[in-house]
Amino acid sequence: MAVGVAARPTVPRADTAPAVEATGLGRRYGEVWALEEASFRLERGQFLTVLGPSGSGKSTLLKLIAGFERPDRGHVRLFGAEVDAVPPHRRPIGMVFQRLALFPHMTAAGNVAFPLEMRRFDPREIPARVERFLKLVRLEGLGGRRPHELSGGQQQRVAIARALVFEPELLLLDEPLASLDVRLKEEMQLEFRRIQRELGVTTINVTHDQREALVLSDRVIVMAGGRILQEGDPETVWRDPAHPFVARFLGVGTMLRGRAEAGPVLRIGERLLPGRAPNPATAPRPGQPAVAALRAERVRIAPADGADGDGTRLAERLAGRVEDAVFEGERVLYELSVPELAGLRLRAIDRDPGGHARYRPGAPVSVQWSPDDLLLFDASLETGSDP
Amino acid sequence: MRQLPLAGGVALALLLLLAAPSLVVAGASLTAGGIVQFPPEGLSLRWYGRVLEAREVRDAFLRSLEVATVCTALAVPSGTLAAIALARWRFRAALAIQLYLLLPFTVPLIGSGIGLMLLFGELGLLGRVWPVGIACCVINLPFMIWAVAASVNALDPELERAAASCGAGPVQTFLLVTLPAVAPGILAGALVMFVLALNEFLVSLLLVDARTVTLPVQIYTQIRAVITPDLAAVSTVYVLVAAAAVLLLDRLVGLEIFLRSR
Numbered sequence: 001m002a003v004g005v006a007a008r009p010t011v012p013r014a015d016t017a018p019a020v021e022a023t024g025l026g027r028r029y030g031e032v033w034a035l036e037e038a039s040f041r042l043e044r045g046q047f048l049t050v051l052g053p054s055g056s057g058k059s060t061l062l063k064l065i066a067g068f069e070r071p072d073r074g075h076v077r078l079f080g081a082e083v084d085a086v087p088p089h090r091r092p093i094g095m096v097f098q099r100l101a102l103f104p105h106m107t108a109a110g111n112v113a114f115p116l117e118m119r120r121f122d123p124r125e126i127p128a129r130v131e132r133f134l135k136l137v138r139l140e141g142l143g144g145r146r147p148h149e150l151s152g153g154q155q156q157r158v159a160i161a162r163a164l165v166f167e168p169e170l171l172l173l174d175e176p177l178a179s180l181d182v183r184l185k186e187e188m189q190l191e192f193r194r195i196q197r198e199l200g201v202t203t204i205n206v207t208h209d210q211r212e213a214l215v216l217s218d219r220v221i222v223m224a225g226g227r228i229l230q231e232g233d234p235e236t237v238w239r240d241p242a243h244p245f246v247a248r249f250l251g252v253g254t255m256l257r258g259r260a261e262a263g264p265v266l267r268i269g270e271r272l273l274p275g276r277a278p279n280p281a282t283a284p285r286p287g288q289p290a291v292a293a294l295r296a297e298r299v300r301i302a303p304a305d306g307a308d309g310d311g312t313r314l315a316e317r318l319a320g321r322v323e324d325a326v327f328e329g330e331r332v333l334y335e336l337s338v339p340e341l342a343g344l345r346l347r348a349i350d351r352d353p354g355g356h357a358r359y360r361p362g363a364p365v366s367v368q369w370s371p372d373d374l375l376l377f378d379a380s381l382e383t384g385s386d387p
Numbered sequence: 388m389r390q391l392p393l394a395g396g397v398a399l400a401l402l403l404l405l406a407a408p409s410l411v412v413a414g415a416s417l418t419a420g421g422i423v424q425f426p427p428e429g430l431s432l433r434w435y436g437r438v439l440e441a442r443e444v445r446d447a448f449l450r451s452l453e454v455a456t457v458c459t460a461l462a463v464p465s466g467t468l469a470a471i472a473l474a475r476w477r478f479r480a481a482l483a484i485q486l487y488l489l490l491p492f493t494v495p496l497i498g499s500g501i502g503l504m505l506l507f508g509e510l511g512l513l514g515r516v517w518p519v520g521i522a523c524c525v526i527n528l529p530f531m532i533w534a535v536a537a538s539v540n541a542l543d544p545e546l547e548r549a550a551a552s553c554g555a556g557p558v559q560t561f562l563l564v565t566l567p568a569v570a571p572g573i574l575a576g577a578l579v580m581f582v583l584a585l586n587e588f589l590v591s592l593l594l595v596d597a598r599t600v601t602l603p604v605q606i607y608t609q610i611r612a613v614i615t616p617d618l619a620a621v622s623t624v625y626v627l628v629a630a631a632a633v634l635l636l637d638r639l640v641g642l643e644i645f646l647r648s649r
Contacts, residue, residue, distance in 0.1 A: 068548055088551040089560075101549035105567040114563075118554035162553065172552075 017080025019044045019170060019202040020065060026073030027060050034060040036226045037074070042204065042219065044079075047196055049205045049213040052223035053249070058206045061223070062174055065204065067091050079169060089118070094163035094201075095172040099179075100155055102147040108158045109134065109143030115166045133161040136195060153184050160192070164199060171196070173205040177212065189215055210250050214238060222246045240278035244291050244377040253296025253347035257379065260284035264376045266292045268341045271318075275374030282377050289379035298373035299348035301334065304364040320346075320367040322359045334359065336367055409626045416619035423616050434616040444621060447605035450516050451585050454601055457520025458527070458584035463577050465524075466531030470572070471565070473532070474539035488529045499526055500590040507594060514596040522594060523584040530583065531576035538572025571640035582632045586625065 020042040027035040035057040042048050050058040063069045065076055067088035076083055083091060094115070102111050112130045121129070134143050137157035147155055156176060163171060173192070177185045193216055196203050207213060213220050214234045221231045222243075230242040241247035248255060258268035264284065266273045275292055277283035284290035304319065323345065324335040334348045348367070350358075359365055411425045419429030438444055473484060490499075503522045504513070512518040546568060550560040566573075588603035595604060606621055 066548075066552065068551070087556075088548070089554050089556050093552060095549070095552040097545045097549055099543055099545055101543055101545035103546065103549070103564055103568070105570070114550075114555075115553035118550075118559060162549075166554070 017077070018042060019046070019079060020048075020204065021077040021080075022061075022065070022074065023077075024074035025061065025064055025071050025076065027057075027064060027069060028072045033226050035064070038223075038228050039074075040221060040228065040231055042202060044202050045200050046218040047193075047203045047205065047216055048219040048221065049207060049217040050221045050223060051207060051210060051213040051249070053208055055225075056223040057226035058208075058223050059174065060226075062172055062204065062206050065170075066093055066095055066172055092169040093172055094166065094168035094170070095174065096156075096159045096163045096176040098175045100147075100159040100176065102155060102158055102162070104147055106146075107143060108139060108145050108147065108150065108154075111147070111158055112143070112161045112165050115162060119166050121166070129165060133165040136164075136198070137161045137191070152180060153188065156180070156188055157191075160195065164195065164201065167199070167201070169202065171201045171203040173203065173207075175207050177209070178207070185209075185212075192216060222249060224249070241293065241375065242279040243282055244293060244379075244382050247293035247375055247377075252293040252375075253299070253349070254294045254345070256292040256294060256341065256344060256346075256374075258290060258292070260286050260288055260290035260376060260378075262286045264290075266290055266374065266376055268344070271340055273374060274371040275376045276372055277376045279377075282381055284376055284378045291377050291379040291382055293375045293377070294346065294369060295373055296333070296347040297349040297351065299336075299346065299367060299369050301336070301348055301350065301359060302366045302368070304366050317366045317368045320365050322361050322363045322365060324361055325359060336365065338367060409623075412619050412622045413626065416616060416623045418616050418619075421615070423614050423619055434620040437615075437617045438620045438624070441617065444602070444605060444617075447600050447602040450599060451602040453516050454520045454523060454587065454591070455581045455584035457517045458523040459577050459581045461521065461524040462528055462531045462580040463573060466528055466576055466580075467535050467566075467569070467573050469528075470532045470535035471539050471569070474536050484532075488532060491527070491529050496526070496589045500593045503590060504593040513594060514599055516595070516599050516601075519587070519591050519594050519601065520584060522590050523587050524580070526587075526590060527580055527583045530579050534576030534579060535569055535572040538569035542568050575636055575640050578632050578636050582629055585628065 018041045020040075022041075023039050025035060025038040026033060038057070038061055050061060052058045060069070064071050065078075067083065067086060070084070078091065078093075103114065106114065109130050112133055113126050116126045116129060117123075130143065131140075134140060137160050139154060139157050139161065142150065142154065147158065150158065159176065177188055180188060189212055192203075192205075196216075205212075205216060217234050219231065220234050220237045222229050222237060222241075222245075224245050230237055230246050232240075232242075237246065238250055241250060241252075244255070256266060256268065256273070258266045258273075261267050261272065263274055264277050264286075266275055273292070301320075302317075318338050318340055320336040320338045322334055323337050326333040326335075330351065332350045334350065336346050336348055338344050338346060346367070414427050415423050415425045416427075416434055417430050417432070418424060418427035419431040419433065420427070469484065472478070473481060500522075503525070507513050507518050507522070542565070546564055547560050550564040555563060586603060587601070588607065591601045591604050592607070595601060600608065602621070602625075606618055609615075609618055
């Protein structure tokens, strides 16, 4: 796709440098550090999602990259050039805002043309380019409408076209999907992915929706309490959360608390549960309090007197009781109590339709899981960064 | 309404009471007789004809238009910038300006009028028309600021960031995004300022002389001489102008802008 003749490079560039490089970024509001020591690199063409709850510092990080705020510590480099002194309107960045922020007094086409006019594209080239981008977001023929005459999804598309029309080198998405209903949200997620791949634009998406992060991204950063807890590709972050908070935020069913023993093993009362520490930096030290994450969909339930399912190495079986069974259509969510683990409640998900409603509340069952699925962490991490 | 005939009746009575002065003066202006009375004696438009012919009334009306124009021309830029600054930034003079916004409710017009009379007297501006416009602007500017502030407060702050991300510098953002977005408030404020200045009586009375009377002062002077139905006709024209301004406002920006102001 040809870049407009007058699309002046706003930042001098070194062609091999990463798209975004943050080093030790910090931002303070009064006495509180909203963002502490954030460092990461994003290669060109990649889609990064910054995932975290509200107050985790993810929006602050985005504002620093966009240039709306200045860092109190550290630096941002875009395409190899330091941009600390570059105001937002001179950065090569397109942005889709949380509340979209379409200009209400302009038509859809006027909104999309605005960045081209501001960035001094050849006026003769503008109408065709606007048309092309309206088509890209599937809004052909609606360019003459005002924002309030468009549906929520259509407004979303105008905002995307406006952010992309001047072919920015970096696209920032500030939770633009947060207010949509589930169906529209999933549709727009696929739309983002399609457009991002079509244009190959480096993208940073900020969200608190873990599903969105996994669906869209090449890279994921998980934040809490103003710090980056983990960075990696979606599968790694999902499989090997480096921090108990990451495990919990990505929807692990149950957190178990006890003491660590070498192995690593989690001791709860007299019971020893072998597990695995996904990250040496956050592994519990033997003899110290430990916390373990157990994914609900990896917990297997069998009749109390039945045999094991298959031949994989399983932890010892534990006797449990069904406390609640919630039918959710494609799956059943069980809440189980395990007397041997100090009455611990744990969650299990059964996706086998044949097994649905096999266990009623009150039924005795045996519970088992693989040591690979019991992820052990140093328990002191939990208090420090809990949002 | 059917369940509450009493409430409906009371509401109707109140509405009539509110409209009564306008209805009476309009009725009286249509009389065919020679004295102001209600109900009118016969129907005719002859007093409107008289108003059109009367030179002093026409000249006074033109002077009032000049006052209103000067007032509006001053109020739009100053009120708009003040309102945006007040809504957006914390600064030292903010408290003083907030207090100033309350003045129309607390200081009687005669007080500010006398102050202005002394000031303009010192400056040698008494007896001219355009200084009355400045006076009206000074006194009524809070209404302008309120109208614009309502628009600014309803403005999404992300809008200006969006403009920056589109490549617009601060000046372009202000001219192309902020101003158009608050335009309804500016328009509403301008109309209000215009009508208030057109109607302004007390301050004009203190600042003008016999050769430069504005329309309200002209009406007052005539009442002190003989009360004829042409005064009712002029008053009716006033009511119609005010009604037209309100209708225009509603058509252009909607009246809810005043309900939103704080």
